[in-house]
Amino acid sequence: MVSIFIVDDDENLHRVYRSFFTMKGIDVIASAFDGSEAVKIFGKLNPRPDILLMDYRMPNKDGVSTTKEIKQIDPASKIIFLSADETARDQAFKAGAISFLIKPVRFAHLLQTISEVLDHQ
Amino acid sequence: MRPPTNHSNGLINENSSIHRSRFVRIIEAAGALVVGMNTQGQITLFNKRCEEVTGYSEKEVLGKTIFPLLIPEDELAGVLERFRRLVNGKLPTYSPQVHWITKTGEKRLMQWNNTFVTDEMGKVEEIFGIGIEITEWKKAQQALKESETQYQSLFDSVPVGLYRTTPDGQILEINPALVAMLGYEDKEELIKRNASEFYVDATARKRWKALIEQEEVVRGFEVQFRRRDGQIIWVELNARAIRNEKGEVYCYEGNLEDITKRKETEIALLAAHHRSEFLLDLMAHDLNNINQGIMLALELIENDDQLPPHLRESVRDTLAQVERSADLIANVKRFQSLKIEPRLLGSRDLSPPFHAAVRAVERAFPNKQLFLTTNIEDGKYQISGDGFITELFFNLLHNAMKMDSNTFVKVEVQANTVEKGEFLKIQIMDQGPGVPNSEKKRIFSHYKEDSAGERGSGVGLTLVQRIIQRYGGQIWVQDRIEGDYTQGANFVLLLPRGED
Structure with missing residues (x-):
């Protein structure tokens, strides 16, 4: 089963992501609502998630800084950005993101991206 | 007449070895006027230069009194006073400026130096005036003075x-x-x-x-x-x-x-611009987060097998509305960047941005399929443009996909060079509902409040027109099949060609 870690400051999005992923047989193994919390949780996760879904604009620590720290903990981690802020694209890739999607995105597109990322393993 | 000469005290005396005619020749060589008078003021000598300036010949004036003949009435008193002093053997301490009246009545200004000749007893016998004409110089000086006055007046006012x-x-x-x-x-x-x-x-x-x-x-x-x-x-x-x-x-x-007022206005404008950018960015970001939540929630409902068919239809319609809202936000942001980004046009291969737009449109309509026929290939057509070429074709193709209610959407895009190779003509032909004649001209105008749901609502086509204006091109819409708009629209673009 594919496992996923959702990092986003929007509670409502957490709920719909979880419902969808559960419906599609994807295991949401962790959730964080800001960057600092995400780093803290990620450090303790064992096994690591197959995919991290990362927002950009979040309190305490943004998605780019969070990605850098998570990549330091586990350089093999696969981080997909899902943000409404297109300007963060270049920074996200520099920090180590593997894909960048702009909100709003259809779930089918999100699933396809996850599948492509996992296929490249 | 004894030959005059300059004496150390300014006098000319009879002992001089210089002959009078030699004296006159020397003075004439310098272009000066030389006039001689006896103590009565009668003219005894009137050289060539005097003749040239006054128009009188020496013959005409010899023996005549100089004062009423050549001196204007308003200067007469001063001239007579100086003349009396000369007769009494007193040389003037300055060079007076005196007008002469010519034969034709014209006034000419002269600057004079006077000297005289004495007899053995030292009594003045003959008086000489040596002058230069300064009429033009005086005029020039006057003009200069006036010009300086005008300059000063301008400078001051x-x-x-x-x-x-x-x-x-x-x-x-x-x-x-x-x-x-x-x-x-x-x-x-x-x-x-x-x-x-x-x-x-x-x-x-x-x-x-x-x-x-x-x-x-x-x-x-x-x-x-x-x-x-x-x-x-x-x-x-x-x-x-x-x-x-x-x-x-x-x-x-x-x-x-x-420029304080102008600068304050500029600063206030810049601040307002930054504020509006900040608010636009905030609004776009937050609205798209909300859109994401709504979109996924609607998709969840759509995926529910128990959902009655009529509600499924409503959910799909609402999903389309959410997508429209996201498109609108994206286009407003593109408008903003179109205003901000400097216009740096260069020659670009049309194919990569065009095909990037095709891929983006395909992703935007996961439930539709685009059947595209085109002659645009890598390296075939160059246009003069910038980073907005993808936006241009994305909006045109998006419009074609959106307007066609079929699941399989047929679009033909043909490019060819026109106007002696200076322009590239690109036709985007769809098989959607078409554009009635009454709509053809105003389809690119901004904010069509009465056109909700029609082709051209929103800002997509307005953005297209702005990009084309930026490139120095033109766009219009015509019927795909001339005379029958219901057979689909043909968007025609004329874009300046880039260098091959």
Whole structure:
């Protein structure tokens, strides 16, 4: 089963992501609502998630800084950005993101991206 | 007549070895007028130059009294007084300027030097006037004076500050407008200051000096000045360097304009612009987060097998509305960047941005399929454009996909060069509902409030038109099948070609 870690400051999005992923047989193994919390949780996760879904604009620590720290903990981690802020694209890739999607995105597109990322393993 | 000569005391005496005719020739060689008179004022000598200037021949004037003949009435008294003094053996201490009246009645101005000849007893026998005509010189001098007066009047009355300063900041000249602008009582008070004292930022004058000494002329240098009362104003300096014969800068001269109001407006506008950008960014970001939640929630509902068919239809319609809202936000942001980004056009291969737009449109309509026929291939067509080419085709293709209610959407895109190869004509032909004639011209206009749901609502096509204007091209819409708009639309673009 594919496992996923959702990092986003929007509670409502957490709920719909979880419902969808559960419906599609994807295991949401962790959730964080800001960057600092995400780093803290990620450090303790064992096994690591197959995919991290990362927002950009979040309190305490943004998605780019969070990605850098998570990549330091586990350089093999696969981080997909899902943000409404297109300007963060270049920074996200520099920090180590593997894909960048702009909100709003259809779930089918999100699933396809996850599948492509996992296929490249 | 004894030959005249210059004596050490200015007299000409009979002992001179220079003959009178030699004396006259020498004077004539210098282009001077020479007139001789006896003590009665009767003309005894009238040289060639006198003849030229007055129009009288020597023959005509010899023996006649000079005063009523050549001297104007209003100068007569002064001339007679000087003449009497000469008769009494007193040389004038200055060179008087006296008019002569010519034969035709014209007044000519002459500057005179007088001398006389005496007899053995020292009594004055003959008086000589040696003159040069200064009529034209006097006119030129008068014109110069008038010009200087006019310049001074302009300098004093012009509402722009004018100045002249030395490189070390000494103020050489300054006009009343500048005195008032800097809040001083009078010119004298201001001229004691050093120009560098007015600069709020001391390094600004150094930068300005470096610039003017290198460029000779500096225009539109904007800087802050401090007035006498401490108030800070914005000024624009325009100046040039004046160099001396050695090529060294002697002074700077220029004008200075108070641009405080303009600058304050610019600053306020910039702040408003930044605020609007910030708000737009915030709104776009937050709305798209909300859209994401709504979109996924609707998709969840859509995926529910128990959902009645009529509600499924409503959910799909609502999903389409959410997508429209996201498109609208994206286009408003693109509008903003279209205004901000500088126009740097270059020759670009049409194919990569066109096909990137095709892929983006396909992703935007996961439930539809695009059947595209095109002759646009890598390296085949070059256009003069910038990074907005993808946006241009994305919006046109998106419009075609959106308007066609079929799941399989057929679009044909054909490009060919026209106008002797200067332009590329691109036709985007769809098989959607088409554009009625009444709509064809206004389809690209912004905010069509009465067109909800029709082709062209939103800002997508307006954005297309703006991009084409940016490239110096044209766009219009015609029927795919001429005369029957219901067979689909043909969007025709004329874009300047790039270099192959």
